[in-house]
Amino acid sequence: MANATASAAEGKAGRTVGRDDRLVIGASSVGTVFEWYDFYLYGSLATYITTHFFSGVNETTGYIFALLAFAAGFAVRPFGALVFGRLGDLWGRKNTFLVTMLLMGLSTFAVGLLPSYSQIGVAAPAILIIMRLVQGLALGGEYGGAATYVAEHAPHGKRGLYTSWIQTTATFGLFLSLAVILATRTALGESTFGSWGWRVPFLVSIFLLGVSLWIRLKLQESPAFQRMKAEGKGTTQPLKESFANWGNLKIVILALVGLTAGQAVVWYTGQFYALFFLEKMLKVDGALTNTLVALSLLIGTPFFVLFGWLSDKIGRKKIILAGCLLAALTFFPLFKALTWSANPDLARAAQTSPVTVIADPKDCSVQFDPVGKTVFNKSCDIAKSYLARAGVTYQNLAAPAGSVAQVKVGDQVITSFPGQLLPAAEFKTQRDAWEKNMGSVLKAAGYPAKADSAKVNKVAVVGILTLLVIYVTMVYGPIAAMLVEMFPTRIRYTSMSLPYHIGNGWFGGFLPTTSFAMVAATGNIYYGLWYPVVVAAVTFVIGMLFVRETKDVDINA
Structure with a gap:
């Protein structure tokens, strides 16, 4: 680790922010905002992606597939970090992130033009996933640069302070994507937006790409990289030096498990899972959800800079780990409070008339069908698939082997039926009748089909979402500076990019998919929170014990 204390000879301490500094920060940030805008469009429009590209499978499978395609972009980010990190240490920071921006922009524009499943069949989701992979590779090289x-x-x-502006770009990118989506929805109407208007935010990105490239072309290479090259201290094998040398590899591992893994799950829970939770599980209107999330981002975003500035004063480590600890301790009560604030009818019904599925465990399948051919017609599957679509949380209770599943709503019991014993046409007729009856029972028990927008406590919801965003700013605001300070100049781009993108690409990027699958498997809408809570807690412990503070190191060493 570059751990020598910076000397006065560095000549920069106390220097005020000048015009060149503002250009560096502004140009780097604008370009990164654009890349995050591109990347987040997909997550914000996952429901529409499901409808248009995964319509060949059942609804639950389709949504999981849509989330998996979203996560695919995150899955390849570490590989992008290796490819472009190596180029950045060999070729320069500026040139590398110009290439990543171009790849990101063109692949996003292509998604807006891509025919749907109904038009070209399985080629549609296949091409969509390829575009996501290109985006993930590009983003893997962008952030580190x-x-x-x-x-x-x-x-x-x-x-x-300086790098905290880069940290705001992810939130501004999400905010921009939500703002463009909201404006398009408002201008076109929900029907048109659902039909083809969802493509507009993707197509708009081509104009943002042109502006961002123009701005970044004005930049010069970083002085540290130029100095290193001039002194002949660069490396010809950045991958080998970064990961085949145990001294550096140990720091890479600690950066991952003691910093970025926890930072990632706190970030994606506060910014993405909260959005999924509101729209998918609490059934809040999509436009209202986007508005409330956008407001919370607007309020919370300045805290990125606040915590970045504060980390220069008191250190990076304690702020990041405090954010992880707060998240681990409060996620469950905050999301339960979010339910009461956003859909009080649902929360009240779950409290006064809890739902229990009483079934033989062998009668219950994991309702994930990659090819869309499986018919989930066992009595347990019929009950659980309906409850999942209705957004109703439930408990599971084992029944004797061979028994027909029952759904208990409060004190009322509704018996399912063994659909596998019926011909296809009769099964469909009986299932439709059963679901209609089940819907009537749930409605009578107070379970709403969707959240009543008039009953949403918008102030409380924005307050809870803002607190989640503040946790995000605590863990994310100082992380860039700390990662840069952990590695020497000659292999910095490569070394810092890999733990960052494994943490954010894998631990964070797979969070919505993993948490939603955990909810679908258990029937408990809060069960998916165990994933970020456990990871954040582990990061807190490892970070406290093994990660060293970096704020006073000389990054030119």
Whole structure:
């Protein structure tokens, strides 16, 4: 680790922010906002992606597939980090993140033009996933370049402040995507938006790409990289030096498990899972959900800069780990409060008339069908698939082997039926009748088909979402500066990019998919929170014990 204390000879301490500094921060940030805008469009429009590209499978499978395609972009981010991190350490920071931006922009524009499943069949989701993979590779090279570039321009004692502007870009990118989606929905109407208007935000990205490339072309290479090259201290084998050397590899591992894994799950829970939770599980109107999330982001985003600045004063480690600890301790009560605030009818019904599925465990399938051919017609599957679509949380109770599943709503019991014993036509008729009866029972018990927008406590919801965003700013605001400070200049781009993108690409990127699958498997809408809670708690413990503070290191060493 570059752990020498920065000397006064560095000549930058106390320097004020000048015009060149603002250009570096602004150009790097604008470009990264654009890339995050591209990347987040998909997550924000997952429901429409399901309808248009995964309509050949059942609804639950389709939504999981849509989330998996979303996660595919995250899955390849570490590989993008290796490819573009190596280029960044060999070729330069500026040139590398120009290439990543171009790849991101063109693949996003292509999604807006892609024919749907009904038009070209399985080729549609296949091409969609390829575009997501290209986006993931590009983003894997973008962040490390932008963060390294800004940090290497920053005066000593202000790296946290300078790089915190890069940290705001993910939130601004999400905010921009939500704003464009909301404006398009409002202008076109829900029907048109659902039909083809959802493509507009993807197509708009081509104009943002042009502006972002123009701005970034004005930048020069970072002074630390230029100095390193001039002194002949660069590396010809950044991958080998980064990961085949145990001294550096140990720091990479600690950066992952003691920092970025926890940071990632807190970030994706606060910004993405909260959005999925509101729209998919609490059945809040999509436009209202986007508005409430956008407001919370607007309120919370300045805290990125606040915590970045504060990390220059008191250290990065304690702020990041405090955010992980707070998240682990409060996620469950906050999401339960979110339910009461966003859909009080649902929360009240779950409390006064809890639902229990009483079934033989062998009668219950994992309702994930990759090819869309399986008919889930056992009595347990019939009950659980309906409850999942209705957004009703339930408990499971084992019944004797061979018994027909029952659904208990409060004190009322509704018996399912063994659909596998019936001809297809008769099964459909009986299932439709059963579901209609089940819907009537749930309605009588107070379970709403969707959240009543008039009853949503919008102030409370925005307050809870803002608190979640503040947790995000605590863990994310100082992370770029800390990662840059952990590695030497010659292998910095490569070394910092891999743990960041494994943490955010794998631990964070798979969070919505994993948590939703956990909810679908258990029937408990809060069960998916165990994933971020456990990961954040583990990061807190490992970070406290083994990760060293970095705010005073000399990054030119």
